[in-house]
Amino acid sequence: MTAGPSFLGYARADGRAGVRNHVLVVPTVICAAVVAERIAAAIAPVGAALPHLAGCGQLGPDMNMTHDTLAAYTRHPNVGAVIVVALGCEQVVAQQLADSARQAGKPAQIVSIQGEGGTVRATAHGIEIARAMAADAGRAERVRFPASSLVLSVKCGGSDYTSGLASNPVVGRVADRLVDLGGAVVLGEIAEIMGAEHLLAERATDPAAATQLLRVVSRVEAEAMALGLDIRGTQPAPGNIRGGLTTIEEKSLGATHKAGERTRLVDVVAYAAPIGKPGLTVMDTPGLDVESVTGMVGGGAQVVIFTTGLGTPTGNPIAPVIKVTGNARTATTMADNTDIDVSGVLADAESFESAAERVFGDLIEVSSGRPTAAERLGHREFAIHRRNPTF
């Protein structure tokens, strides 16, 4: 029996804990996406497809990012078994993805559309495999894990003034508590660290992590500068500005609160790269919500806590996304997308500590299997970050 907060998860061969037990259906290339989605739909909600726009026509780092992200999902602790759907002539190699899953101890099979002889045969064969995998998945039992087994992704989207004042500070207290317990927290969205990087760098456990953070933020700023435009065209977004956010610095200072007030920065990792250390990791992701969540889950985050002021539906194919808002009106108008309303902290109706306690409680319950609003609504957004043009 473990002391302290714990959850019921799935024990994986690599030692990690899954909070879901999905059968993952991975298309190697956009051309296989529809077949993959149909196979996954036949075993919903256990089936999870990863429809994406790439897998061919890519070169160098862009190609690697697509392959590495898909491979990371095949190894993910929230995945119990993997079906790779290939077309047959693409760049992403189905065998490598299947091998990646098997190395992580997961059963994996390949269905090739050209090999099977078309959409109908490939879909039928895939569904046959998927039903057997889903039956096995249904027999798996959850076992108790300490909260320290969690890698928590923190994200904000559709931000307004309440994000920096209410929901992000509440979630920051959850991040502090999880890291105190020995868990890991990952923060992405480099553009939304711009203006607050000094605060995170001061909390680095070693100078290398601080230097790497400043280097990554400088690179993203230089990329924006190279366009010869004001980043205010997109950061803050038009809705952020209507909501009262004036500059990217203001948005960033509010946004970084969700990564905790005393968490120590231990690592800076590439997009979808493994999050291996307890403490706070920063991942090099864009600010665009779905690309960012896709990358952080790829890095191993089993759960996402997503704060929003204006409300947003974003989910993920394999990880539960918990929506927290500090805007009382959004909690009402976007009720079906909202898991937790913490607007009481701005009305002096609830303390930050009490709100954080509720969010932490929900984190544990969701990790033990309770569906989130995004899961109930079937939100499974997935988008791999692209670095180069398609050839």
Added chain:
Amino acid sequence: MNAAIVISAADNVATALEPLDSGQTVRINEITLTIAEAIPRGHKVALRAIRAGERVIKYGSPIGLASSDIAPGAHVHVHNVASTRGRGDLSSAAMSREE
């Protein structure tokens, strides 16, 4: 509930938690402020005079530079605050001036 909130003692702006009307007097921490113009909920109001070029401070850190003089009680937003980050527009303007 307070009409507006100041996060750090170093801040020279407050955030309105409800819509503020022109001429309204609000007490924010130790400061009594007469609102100079309508401030939408969630938008910022100047706690004191901020001169053009001076840093606008929220969360105890700079969020940009005042692009014009800002009077106490005035609305502080994109019309009078400029970001100092990711300003490719300024570097390209500077380049075209040099040409």
